Amino acid sequence: MTELLLKYFRTKQQEVQSEKMYNTQCPFCSMQCKMQLIEQSIVSRKKYTTIGKDNPTSEGRLCIKGMNAHQHAFHQDRITHPLLKVNGEFVRISWERALLHIKEQFSTIQAVDGYDALSVYGSASITNEEAYLLGKFARVALKTRYIDYNGRLCMSAAATAANQTFGADRGFTNTLKEVPFTRVIILSGTNIAECQPTIMPYFEKAKENGAFIIAIDPRETATTQIADMHLKVKPGMDAALANGLLKVIIEENLIDKKFIEERATGFDEVRDYVTSLSLEDLSDMTGVPIQQIRSAAIKFASEESGMIFTARGVEQQIDGTDAVRNLLNILISTGKIGKPLSGYGAITGQGNGQGAREHGQKADQLPGYRSIENEEHRAYIANVWGVKKEDLPRKGVSAFEVFKKIDQGEITGMLLMCSNPVVSNPNANFVKAALKKLKFLVAVDLFISETAQYADLILPASSYLEDEGTMTNLEGRVTLREASRPCPGEAKHDWEILCEIAKVLGKEQYFSYTKAEDIFNELRIASRGGTADYYGITYEKIKNEGGILWPCPDIEHNGTERLFEKSFAHPDGRAKMIAVKNTPDVPKEKICDEYPLYLTTGRVMSHYLTGVQTRKSSALAARNFESYLEIHPETARKFNIENNRLVSVASKRGRIVVRSKWSEKIRQDTVFVPFHWADSQNVNKLVGEELDPHCKMPGFKVSAVHVSPV
Structure with missing residues (x-):
C-alpha cells in the first residue's frame, strides 16, 4: 500500500512541470485580505489555487470572491491592447497612435472649449x-x-459626517481587534456577512464574549441573524430612528455629562429637539415598535463600552450625512468614543475606498485630506508639485453632477479610469445619454464595460496580480499589495498610463516616475501635516509590520491605533453635535397609488460593484447569474407576483425585468434588488437624481416603485 502511494505522488509530482507563486491582496472589498495565488503548469494546462496569508486585519481568512479573483484576471475578454473606435467598431492600434490621438483630442477640446x-x-x-x-x-x-470618482456613490456620507462631527475621517476610530471585547454593538445599514465576510469572526467573537448586538435594517440578512435585536426600520427613516434612541437616552438620564461638557458642543440643541418629539410619532414614522426603541437605547447607553458601525444602508440616502451624524450623536451623548472598546466604524465598501478619498480624487480635495479651497493647503501642495498656487484649479463638482455638466455642454471630454458609471450612477438612462454627447471619451479598464462601450478609445490596464501599490483598508491601515505577475499583452499600470499621457501633453517633468514606490514617496511628502498623514509610512515599514494605521507623522512613529483619545480634530478639540430633523429639507420619494412600494438596493456575496470583474468569474457568476426581486409573500400575492417568475419593476425614471424571490425576511412595504447587473437588470435606472446636500450622495436606498408580472 505504501509503495502504491509513493508511486502515485511521484506521478503527480512529475505531472507538475512548474509552479509559480504570486503574493497579492484581494481586489474586492475593504478588508483587503492578503493571499497567495499558486500557478501550477500540469501537462498542457494550468491549475490555480488561492490561499489566505496571515495579516493584522483578516488573519488569513478569504471569502468566495477572493478565492476566485484570479478568474477575471485570466479571462479571454480582457483588453490587452489599445482599442480605437472606427465606424462603430473597436480596432487594435499601437500605444504610440493611442497617445497621439489623446493629445490631439484633449488639446483641441481645451483650445475650443477651455x-x-x-x-x-x-x-x-x-x-x-x-x-x-x-x-x-x-x-x-x-x-x-x-475630477471626482465612484467613491462619491459609496462612502461620501460617512466620510462627510465624520469630518463634520469629529474633524477627521478614518474608516474606524479603533482597530478591529477591539471589537470582540466591546459590550454592545449597533450595526446600522450594514450586511457585513455578505459584503465583507471575513470581518464576521470579530463580531461572532464579540457575541461569544457576551456582547449585545443591535441590527438596523429593513431586511433580515445573514448579518441580522447574529443580532440579539433587529430593528426593522422603514427605508429612509434611519435619522428619525436615531432621534428616538437619543430621546430615550436623554430622558432616562443615561448620558455621560462629564464627557459632553468637556469634549462636545451642540448637545443642548440636540436635547431640546429630541425631547420635543413624540415617541409614538417616531415609532409610526420608522415602523419600529416603541418598546424596541426603548430597549435598544437603554441597552446601548447602559453598557460601559459600545461601538456603532454604519454602511451603505444608512449612508446611501439624500440625508445620509445627517443620519450618520445622528448616530454619532448617540456615541457622543454616551461618551463611547475615543476610549478603549468604544468608537465608530464606517464599513468601507470598495477595496481602497478609504485611501482613494484621502489624496485628491474628490472634487474639493488635495492630498492628505487637505481642502482645495484652503489657501495654506493650496500653497503647500503647489510647492510639492512644483507649480504656482494660483495655477491650481478650484473645486469642481461631484460624480453625478459631472454628467449634468456634460448634458449641459460644459464638459465635452473625459478620462475614465476603472469605473462603470453607466451602471453605478442613479438615473442610469440619463448618464448613458450624457456620455453620448461627449466629443471624446477615453476609458482605462480591464474589460469593455457597459460604459467603455461608449468610449472612443480604450486603454488596457493591469489587474491586481500585476499592479503593485498601497491600499488603505477599512481600519485606515495602509497595506502594500505586492504584484509580481507580468502584464498580459500591451497592458500597462494605471500610473504608467497617466505618466505617458502627461508626457505627450508636455508635462513630463511633473510625472517622471519609474515605479509605484517613487509615487508613494511623493505622496508621503504631500500628505505630511495633513489630516491623513502618511509621512512616516514606507514600503519597508509596511512589509515589516503588515500594515500601518494613519496618522503616522514621522519615521519613528508606529501608527495610530485609536483616534480622539485626548481631543477631536476640530480646532477647539471638541466634537460637534447637531440636531437632525426626522425628514430632510429635500423630501425623499414617497410611495403612492401608482408606485406603492419602497425599493432598496444592495449586494450579494458572490458579486462586487457593477459586476464587471465578478461576472467574468465562472465560479462567482454561477452562484448568482441573474438579478432578482426580493418580495414578501403577502405583498407578492397582492400584486399577483408568483415565486421565481419574471417581474417588471418600474419607477418614474425607468423599468427593469428581474426574477421574483419570495421572502418573509423583508418588510411588506419594501422590495429589494441587488445592483451588480446591467442593461435590462440595472436597478439604478429606477433611482432618482436627488443628492445629499452635504456630500452629494444619491438616494440609492429609497425609491418608490410598482411591480407587476411580465
Missing part, C-alpha cells in the same frame, strides 16, 4: 499611488477643476 471642458472620473479600487496621481494629473497636466 481647460475645464475636460473631466476625470476616477475609482476607489485603484491604489493610493494611482489615486494620488490621478488628482495631480487632472490639476497639473489637464488644469481642470472637474
